[in-house]
Amino acid sequence: MRLDFTPEELAFREEVREFAARAAPDAMRRKVRDGEELTKDEFVAWQRIMQARGWAAPSWPREHGGTGWTLSQRHIFEEEMAAADCPQQAHFGLSLIGPVLYTFGDEEQRRRHLPGILSGDVWWCQGYSERQAGSDLAALQTHAVRDGDDYVVNGHKIWVTYAHWADMIFALVRTSREEKRQRGISMLLIPMDAKGVTVRPIETIDRNHQINEILLDDVRVPVANRVGAEGAGWGYGKFLLARERGVGATQRRLRRAVERLRDRLRRAPGPDGRPLAEDALFADRLTQLEIEVIGLEVTVLRVLAELEAGHEPDARSSMLKIRSAELLQRITEMAVEAGGTEAMPFVPLDDATLPPGAAHAVRNYLYTRATTIFGGSAEIQRNVIARQILGL
């Protein structure tokens, strides 16, 4: 047994580290460090930088334009990039629909869509949830009726992240009403500029616009835009959900967040005029968080080793999602606690200025409440684990 990487992996780490140190422009790096949100232009610029380095798609196989890295290499890559405050490659084309297309799509779909994803030129969003179909996705109502070579799609989608930036949406729609609700669902690729597509912004409690509602009103979608077989969409959806829940390298970002918080505590005034870092209660809570993050790091390595050995991601990937969400919530909470009332100012009026970083801390704190809701709530994850470990 060993916790450490092989010499080859360590050499790879050096390579990534060297790149990471100078890859991102300073302004971008500063924004990542402060937990500030990047603009779409910045995300696209970053994707171009990655493509120029040949690392446009770290998780894709080589034949589709990916790096063909092992899981360990991907892990090392993600760790090092996070440690150097490089942005994530955040668009859903790369992480979600791309893999669906090269796995289940036809040749024409691959040829048409993969290049735009790799270059960052085409931005995708994911149309799954509906008002009455959140955790219970099989209850979705948006329907597509065949009309010649088109489907005519009607319905709505909600909680669609970055829909207002997107060129394309991959959506689950009902193509027939079967007894078993999961059947009769298909996946369609729909241009966002198609007639009948309306995007409505949703403001979240962090006073930000990232998610949207999408109305689909008699939208005509060529049948050629269906991925795979009609009625097989549920399977692709599950494939994606499992990926969304998969082994991410978020734990390195958690470690960075703890480090940043520790820096902050050294400067924050605590009781008795000493820095908060010397406050026994605060320091101890931070230590507790740090220890739990370390535990998660080892768990990620364990899951990685299992995946490399060919095991299916099982209850343990739900576990990673539960634990990393919970830790992220506690870390961002503590960052706001550290500020006290100084953390409260949020929106400057007239020509007022806010203390640097204050609003980001609060924004991250508030938005992080969603990590136990979106993409399968913590309760759903626990149901999944319960079924597996109890054999229910």
Next chain:
Amino acid sequence: MRLDFTPEELAFREEVREFAARAAPDAMRRKVRDGEELTKDEFVAWQRIMQARGWAAPSWPREHGGTGWTLSQRHIFEEEMAAADCPQQAHFGLSLIGPVLYTFGDEEQRRRHLPGILSGDVWWCQGYSERQAGSDLAALQTHAVRDGDDYVVNGHKIWVTYAHWADMIFALVRTSREEKRQRGISMLLIPMDAKGVTVRPIETIDRNHQINEILLDDVRVPVANRVGAEGAGWGYGKFLLARERGVGATQRRLRRAVERLRDRLRRAPGPDGRPLAEDALFADRLTQLEIEVIGLEVTVLRVLAELEAGHEPDARSSMLKIRSAELLQRITEMAVEAGGTEAMPFVPLDDATLPPGAAHAVRNYLYTRATTIFGGSAEIQRNVIARQILGL
């Protein structure tokens, strides 16, 4: 609004306080203070002292030999007795079967059983649970078959506290098999020396013998020993369970436990050779507990005021049970934590001696795990509250 008692109540408090200060023998008081268990003889002696004062049954109406006190008086009484480290009047005759008998029993049953309860001469135990009927009491299997003027009882009861000290048991038994499981249950009063009654000790994880299993093998019980109507036992059982969950004055004992713990921390060595009481983490946890105990005290007063105003004890009595059990668990846990490895010695071998109080702290800590299990588990209490507040 006011939090304080009326002048009359304050005068009553003085009266109780004066009595409490000298009522219990020193040895008894010391045992209560250290959390040591009293012997049966001590419990009986204490009941005699209370009877001599005219306070044999603080919760009973005057016509049955009780004090006829208001709820506030009872509360004040229990608080003051606890504050002075007086024992509780612990036998189940007083708290459970006595009230059933003067409420539902016939004249003969009252005449025969109440005096022995008041004097402490007759010790009762409660026969409800069975191996397959714990939280789900309606599943009980012990059955009584009518044979002339007797019932013939077969079955077993488990988790019977102090059965080995008891002269009598009040048991729920099945007298017929109805479709609705709750019907067909009757309550019988059975002498423990009846032929066919066997008591088997159960050792709990605190290495103590307080609870027992009781085997009932063709035990003949006169029909006259049935309380109330045949098949009505479930109602009496529920009456008792509600009483068991009712507004106790445990919060004053909690406060005493916090005070004792604070004393202990002043003497316990902490990190860096200073007393644990000066350890910021420990001191803060104790403060947290103290604050929560204060909250519970106010809640008890609020529930008391509602009961005095004639409201039914509702979800709030389950709430008191949940909260006091949880606090008791945390306080006893902290007492053991304070000891560190010094708290671990439990059973002296040969002529070894243990540090004073060490074993009691552990015993209380371990036994206290039962407070969220016995008498309606914390989960069941939450189900009860959920039904009420959700209107399910």
Next chain:
Amino acid sequence: MDFSLTTEQQMLSDSVARFARGGTEASWATMAALCWTAIAIPEASGGLGGSAVEVMIIMEGLGRGLVAQPFAESCVLCPTLLTELGEGHRPELQGMASGTLRAAFAGAEAETRFDPLNPRLRAGRRPDGWILDGVKSFVPDGAAADHFLVTARTGSEGPSVFRVPRDAPGLEREDFLCFDGHPASRLRFTGTALPADALLGAEGGAGPAIELALDRATAALCAEALGAMEALREATAEHLRTRQQFGQPLAGFQVLQHRLVDMFLACEEARSMTLLATLRLEAERRERIRAVSAAKARIAQLARSVAYQAIQLHGAMGMCEEFTVGRQAKRLIAIGMLYGDADHHRRRFACA
């Protein structure tokens, strides 16, 4: 003990509930018209001389209805500070009672965290008065205030309080909205010259008045939190009853039921703590401090956990600004931090 409302108090409670349902029309003018602005001001100073219970009733109602008015600051904290400093005769108090004059308390500084008794803002003597230099970093509702009650240190041992008009020379104000939507300001004093009578009460003697004023305001905030918690609990219960998932209402899932029970337990405990703080405001100092700090410390925890659960149980809807639940949750989180967080108040409780 007795926790029932008098007939008048019940009427007040009903009136607040009606007012709070008004939503954005729940204005300061209406509050003044209803004489609530006068309720915590002694009769001798032109107020109604109401008790802490009336304040609690109003604040609980405002919390329940998510009314963003600085009642605790403007109608409780500031008037208390003035009267306790022996300035009960000042005409400002009558203006505050009638709602025509608003004050804001400028106590918080970035450097001193939650300690209100050791301000760094410096007040120097000059021949005909005082001169103030320093920054107050967080002044709730500062933009709407006609004058500020500013804590400062002079040569003396303890803190002093100065009355500063909003248009005082050398006073710069920056305004912002907090994450809970409430307005607040930052004040920068640069050689701000004040007349001699700007000093309220005795020089260096304002400590006890500041403590009491903050305790009253803190108890009031506890009541506001209680109201908001109850509202979230009810909204969540309603959501669980009506929202369908997997072919049944969410209320059918035992895990969610028990979460709601935990919210209920938190609300009940918060009510007990609020009553404790409120009914002990008139007690001697140590008892009052222990009651108020115990209440604030615990309610900060309970409020946060209710806020989180409400968001979680509402799912994605809980994340949306358009629904009340998220906004009410944010207000609860903010209340937990105002005038000292849980850590601060546990420490204050333990040291009292």
Next chain:
Amino acid sequence: MDFSLTTEQQMLSDSVARFARGGTEASWATMAALCWTAIAIPEASGGLGGSAVEVMIIMEGLGRGLVAQPFAESCVLCPTLLTELGEGHRPELQGMASGTLRAAFAGAEAETRFDPLNPRLRAGRRPDGWILDGVKSFVPDGAAADHFLVTARTGSEGPSVFRVPRDAPGLEREDFLCFDGHPASRLRFTGTALPADALLGAEGGAGPAIELALDRATAALCAEALGAMEALREATAEHLRTRQQFGQPLAGFQVLQHRLVDMFLACEEARSMTLLATLRLEAERRERIRAVSAAKARIAQLARSVAYQAIQLHGAMGMCEEFTVGRQAKRLIAIGMLYGDADHHRRRFACA
């Protein structure tokens, strides 16, 4: 990284599982016959020179089977202490390897809580050796030990370690069972005279050896806890599947399902922490300390919560001494306290 067992390690694991199923027959003699007593002792000292992974495998198995043998103390802590003090040539080590000689570590004192580096027990020089005075309040498995490795302070700065035979003059021993059923002793030294070679290693120089020996033993205890936690999780899952209440198995109740999930999460985290501690034992001091203390701090919390949940979910059965669940829970609680509780190890982690 690689977390798989070698073929030999897998065989060892199977062997430990068979041994642990033996229950009360799981004796020291059998462990010696299987050569486990030699596993952590270097080959040069007559042992097998096994790695920390083998120790982990054995301890996890002992924990799973609730075997009350002082493997961590007698076969890991004491041998490490001897070899690290440069006493690897001592014949005692061969006796310990063969299982014929047992040692116990006498480090804990009532006055110094969890600090092993500043003993109060005093060792004074005398012409031909040393004289010991003081009390060791908690010596695991002291009654079965042939000799004790006793920490003491001399005139020097740091701690020293002395080897004291069980029948040394002026040494009184009191034995007791701990609440987890494990035996321990209290040792009182009154003018206990020892020869010069009773001092192990350099005077005042034992600190690093004590630290490393305790770290190895602590990592071993983490593995024992992991085994016990897994056993409780499995027993609880089985109980939920089979026990009927209200006409369905307990496993049908979502609240209980999620509790079991939390036990699962705790076990997985404990496994990660155990691996971390085990695989970092050979790292440089700071990294080792951080790994071991992080693991012990977290496992103390996780073990306790699994213990509590196992009792709670077993209901009244969990309270009975006759069932394994309660005893295993007690062992977990005890492990949480041995060689430093969570507070101690969080502090040690933070200061490292």
